[in-house]
Amino acid sequence: xxxxxxxxxxxxxxxxxxxxxxxxxxxxxxxxxxxxxxxxxxxxxxxxxxxxxxxxxxxxxxxxxxxxxxxxxxxxxxxxxxxxxxxxxxxxxxxxxxxxxxxxxxxxxxxxxxxx
Amino acid sequence: xxxxxxxxxxxxxxxxxxxxxxxxxxxxxxxxxxxxxxxxxxxxxxxxxxxxxxxxxxxxxxxxxxxxxxxxxxxxxxxxxxxxxxxxxxxxxxxxxxxxxxxxxxxxxxxxxxx
Numbered sequence: 450x451x452x453x454x455x456x457x458x459x460x461x462x463x464x465x466x467x468x469x470x471x472x473x474x475x476x477x478x479x480x481x482x483x484x485x486x487x488x489x490x491x492x493x494x495x496x497x498x499x500x501x502x503x504x505x506x507x508x509x510x511x512x513x514x515x516x517x518x519x520x521x522x523x524x525x526x527x528x529x530x531x532x533x534x535x536x537x538x539x540x541x542x543x544x545x546x547x548x549x550x551x552x553x554x555x556x557x558x559x560x561x562x563x564x565x
Numbered sequence: 566x567x568x569x570x571x572x573x574x575x576x577x578x579x580x581x582x583x584x585x586x587x588x589x590x591x592x593x594x595x596x597x598x599x600x601x602x603x604x605x606x607x608x609x610x611x612x613x614x615x616x617x618x619x620x621x622x623x624x625x626x627x628x629x630x631x632x633x634x635x636x637x638x639x640x641x642x643x644x645x646x647x648x649x650x651x652x653x654x655x656x657x658x659x660x661x662x663x664x665x666x667x668x669x670x671x672x673x674x675x676x677x678x679x680x
Contacts, residue, residue, distance in 0.1 A: 481667040492655055492671040541667050553669055555607035
């Protein structure tokens with residue numbers, strides 16, 4: 450059973466601080482890693498993807514991947530109240546029929562609350 | 566505007582009825598997916614399709630059916646056999662030819678409630 454684990458939170462940070470969101474996954478065959486942001490009542494929005502070990506930066510967001518530890522994280526610098534949302538970690542691999550599925554396995558999400 | 570559209574936004578179903586949720590995309594993506602989201606749970610895969618006229622069951626396909634007659638369209642039917650259909654249904658698509666070929670993008674979703 451492939452699993453993705455996240456702390457449900459809420460994670461509360463003051464405005465301007467760094468928010469650190471963490472995710473672990475069970476399958477060592479996982480190849481692609483994603484962070485989605487989901488506002489209440491809305492659909493998930495892809496904000497970061499990472500495929501190799503190390504850091505990937507995009508604006509205020511940094512994704513970190515450590516395949517040896519099976520760990521993915523998302524850092525949000527200079528957190529804003531508009532960043533308050535649920536952050537979903539998702540993992541993909543060559544699973545399924547013919548290895549071509551690219552199925553996403555999702556964690557249950559971490560609720561981030563940025564306090565003004 | 567390029568994107569994924571889902572309709573209706575809200576849907577109410579009586580017990581014993583079949584209902585069909587629409588998903589259309591004009592992104593020229595090959596692969597399309599249906600997920601459901603329940604409170605406190607992660608998204609779970611219902612069905613997926615990699616190419617036209619072909620689709621496979623996901624993890625929770627029982628009580629659902631799909632078709633893929635056109636590249637742009639991937640409708641989901643929730644049948645009366647689905648015991649607990651109340652959920653938020655999300656359609657996603659993926660461009661298999663892209664360098665970012667694993668990235669899936671979601672439509673706005675359909676919230677289904679059984680009365």
